[in-house]
Amino acid sequence: MLEADGLKKSFGNIVATDDVSVQFGKEDGEMVFIVGPNGAGKSTLVNLLTGLLEPDEGAVTLDGQDITTMRADQRVHEGLVRSFQVVKVFEEMTVRENIRTALLIKRKKTGGLGPRAIWEGLFSLDDEHEAIERTIDDLVEQFRLDDVEEAIAEELPHGDRKLLDVAMSFALDPNYLLLDEPTSGVSAQETDYVIETIVEVSESQNVTTVTIEHDMDLVKNHADRVIALHQGSVHGEGPPTMLETDQELRRLLLGVEE
Amino acid sequence: MSYTDRLRDWLLTDDAALMLGVMTGLYALFTVFGTVLGLNFAGIVSTLQQITFFAAVYALLALALNLQWGYAGLLNIGVAGFMAVAVYTMAMLTAPVNAPAGGVPGLGLPIWVGILGGMTVAAVAGGVVALPALRLKADYFAIVTLAFAEIIRITYNSQLFQTFSVAGFEMGTGASRGIPAPTNPVLSLYYTDPSNYSAGTTAFGSMVFGAFGAIGLDEALVVDITYTLILIGFLVLYYVLLSRIANSPFGRVLKAIRNDELVARSLGKNTRWFKIKTFMLGCALMGFAGILWQGSQSLITPTQFTPMLTFYIFIALIIGGAGSNTGSVIGGALFAGLLFQGPVFVSRIVETVFSLGTAPNTFPDAVAGLAALRVEPLLAYTLSNLASLRFVIVGLVLIYLMLKQPTGILGHRKEIAASIDITERVSRENSVTPHKAR
Numbered sequence: 211m212l213e214a215d216g217l218k219k220s221f222g223n224i225v226a227t228d229d230v231s232v233q234f235g236k237e238d239g240e241m242v243f244i245v246g247p248n249g250a251g252k253s254t255l256v257n258l259l260t261g262l263l264e265p266d267e268g269a270v271t272l273d274g275q276d277i278t279t280m281r282a283d284q285r286v287h288e289g290l291v292r293s294f295q296v297v298k299v300f301e302e303m304t305v306r307e308n309i310r311t312a313l314l315i316k317r318k319k320t321g322g323l324g325p326r327a328i329w330e331g332l333f334s335l336d337d338e339h340e341a342i343e344r345t346i347d348d349l350v351e352q353f354r355l356d357d358v359e360e361a362i363a364e365e366l367p368h369g370d371r372k373l374l375d376v377a378m379s380f381a382l383d384p385n386y387l388l389l390d391e392p393t394s395g396v397s398a399q400e401t402d403y404v405i406e407t408i409v410e411v412s413e414s415q416n417v418t419t420v421t422i423e424h425d426m427d428l429v430k431n432h433a434d435r436v437i438a439l440h441q442g443s444v445h446g447e448g449p450p451t452m453l454e455t456d457q458e459l460r461r462l463l464l465g466v467e468e
Numbered sequence: 469m470s471y472t473d474r475l476r477d478w479l480l481t482d483d484a485a486l487m488l489g490v491m492t493g494l495y496a497l498f499t500v501f502g503t504v505l506g507l508n509f510a511g512i513v514s515t516l517q518q519i520t521f522f523a524a525v526y527a528l529l530a531l532a533l534n535l536q537w538g539y540a541g542l543l544n545i546g547v548a549g550f551m552a553v554a555v556y557t558m559a560m561l562t563a564p565v566n567a568p569a570g571g572v573p574g575l576g577l578p579i580w581v582g583i584l585g586g587m588t589v590a591a592v593a594g595g596v597v598a599l600p601a602l603r604l605k606a607d608y609f610a611i612v613t614l615a616f617a618e619i620i621r622i623t624y625n626s627q628l629f630q631t632f633s634v635a636g637f638e639m640g641t642g643a644s645r646g647i648p649a650p651t652n653p654v655l656s657l658y659y660t661d662p663s664n665y666s667a668g669t670t671a672f673g674s675m676v677f678g679a680f681g682a683i684g685l686d687e688a689l690v691v692d693i694t695y696t697l698i699l700i701g702f703l704v705l706y707y708v709l710l711s712r713i714a715n716s717p718f719g720r721v722l723k724a725i726r727n728d729e730l731v732a733r734s735l736g737k738n739t740r741w742f743k744i745k746t747f748m749l750g751c752a753l754m755g756f757a758g759i760l761w762q763g764s765q766s767l768i769t770p771t772q773f774t775p776m777l778t779f780y781i782f783i784a785l786i787i788g789g790a791g792s793n794t795g796s797v798i799g800g801a802l803f804a805g806l807l808f809q810g811p812v813f814v815s816r817i818v819e820t821v822f823s824l825g826t827a828p829n830t831f832p833d834a835v836a837g838l839a840a841l842r843v844e845p846l847l848a849y850t851l852s853n854l855a856s857l858r859f860v861i862v863g864l865v866l867i868y869l870m871l872k873q874p875t876g877i878l879g880h881r882k883e884i885a886a887s888i889d890i891t892e893r894v895s896r897e898n899s900v901t902p903h904k905a906r
């Protein structure tokens with residue numbers, strides 16, 4: 211269970227999140243969508259949960275452990291992984307190389323300051339080749355990148371680049387995956403495909419995926435649960451039907467007056 | 469695969485060919501220069517030895533800087549300061565306890581202790597600078613390193629530390645008068661008493677001096693050649709070590725950091741520690757290169773460590789291409805040969821070929837000659853201000869590189885993560901259509 215308890219964060223006079231308390235995660239994973247108008251504090255919440263920002267007040271707990279002051283990179287090893295709104299891949303590498311790099315970098319071997327860690331970081335040869343290549347095969351297939359696996363990342367269409375980005379997050383073997391607008395900049399035709407793929411893989415691996423998304427149809431179709439933010443606070447949370455029934459929310463999100 | 473097989477494979481690579489080609493080109497050029505100047509065989513050999521020496525030291529320093537700047541993106545413009553720390557520490561540790569009158573007392577430790585001590589102190593200094601400074605943005609980090617280097621140089625220049633005592637041990641920096649460097653260990657290979665040549669040569673010394681004397685090379689030149697060969701040995705070590713690092717899991721993280729630090733962190737790496745470790749290692753390597761270079765001169769003074777030295781090393785790396793180890797070596801060689809020593813020889817040739825007479829003292833005097841359609845005063849003036857002319861040439865080269873080849877000679881190359889065959893990928897590139905029908 212990933213929990214935010216009374217998270218508050220201000221930037222100068224602007225309160226980005228104000229006393230936000232939310233919970234994510236079930237045994238077999240769940241698909242949560244965060245919705246809200248621009249400036250509602252969606253990205254700030256993701257940044258607070260993943261450790262890119264430190265809250266002014268409140269706490270973050272992961273499976274019962276207080277991780278409020280834990281560094282972002284340490285949280286990755288605890289199974290809390292994120293992707294960014296902008297596609298972050300190694301542009302000059304192929305799809306396979308990108309995933310391989312993520313898999314190789316994730317390993318703890320290169321951490322630490324002890325003589326052994328330094329020695330292994332500098333001089334150990336890459337081992338576990340076969341296991342790694344098999345994992346790449348699986349990920350490439352799951353994310354339907356198999357027909358472009360040898361293409362250079364920067365030459366891919368945007369939707370595939372995004373899928374590669376998410377595939378690299380999955381290479382880190384997350385329990386909780388936070389995706390900041392995975393369909394941002396993706397063409398309308400590709401959007402469904404990207405979200406469908408992400409939902410499919412998340413479900414098959416029992417990963418709790420928290421996605422910031424603006425396309426309400428996608429949210430309705432794929433969400434187990436929706437959390438709506440407005441002006442830094444939780445406006446409401448519930449099943450996706452909430453998007454139909456909550457008139458106040460419809461007005462905030464869509465500007466619909468009824 | 470055995471080491472000899474690996475060596476043979478490596479010698480067949482483009483990189484090896486490129487490095488050997490550049491050196492051969494420089495040797496050919498300076499042989500021509502020497503011949504035009506009417507140097508004898510020993511003179512030409514001495515010239516080539518000097519070119520090799522400077523090529524090697526600049527390559528060593530460019531390689532160390534490449535680790536920091538090329539791989540980790542750490543803009544260190546205090547290279548001279550870290551060299552100074554190492555060289556001074558080495559000199560202060562090894563200076564004799566009972567210094568002769570007017571000398572600087574030290575701890576009298578063996579030279580290898582001095583070298584290790586120098587490298588360690590340089591690494592620690594790097595850590596001390598990097599620890600707080602890495603919280604800053606890249607350009608502010610650069611300013612901190614430059615400030616550090618100047619503080620170091622001015623401190624070593626200070627009368628306050630000319631001699632001082634710590635816990636009863638007398639030592640000092642010699643301030644502006646400098647501190648004598650320890651005797652070059654190569655000398656004890658050849659002479660029974662390095663401080664007194666007339667005491668005779670060792671058996672090995674007699675043999676080598678005899679052999680080289682037969683072809684007209686004197687003892688001093690043989691010693692210099694030996695030292696230069698040792699430098700080349702260390703250059704090979706640096707190259708192998710840094711190539712190994714580049715292809716290690718550690719190097720892979722560095723490249724991820726350079727690509728996008730946020731991604732590296734999102735992949736679960738504490739990027740700050742990686743940068744600090746890299747910076748410290750780079751400083752230790754710079755320190756050792758400094759010891760090999762400045763420590764081989766008889767006297768060490770603060771004037772040897774001005775920021776200009778740092779910029780020379782940067783230019784060498786920029787020419788070769790940041791991010792490439794082979795580029796670092798080539799950049800070091802080209803800088804040392806064409807920009808550093810080249811102008812000296814060209815001006816000597818011009819002076820020999822055209823007898824220019826005495827150079828005018830001021831620029832107006834030099835230009836005044838043009839009115840009378842005489843270019844010699846301007847030419848003589850230019851050549852007598854060679855140090856400044858070198859800056860002009862370096863500036864022109866930098867502008868040219870920025871316009872035509874902003875990544876340097878080899879910087880455009882993608883030396884990516886380990887176990888990825890780059891060449892193989894290039895051949896595949898054309899056969900793959902990235903856009904799939906859907």
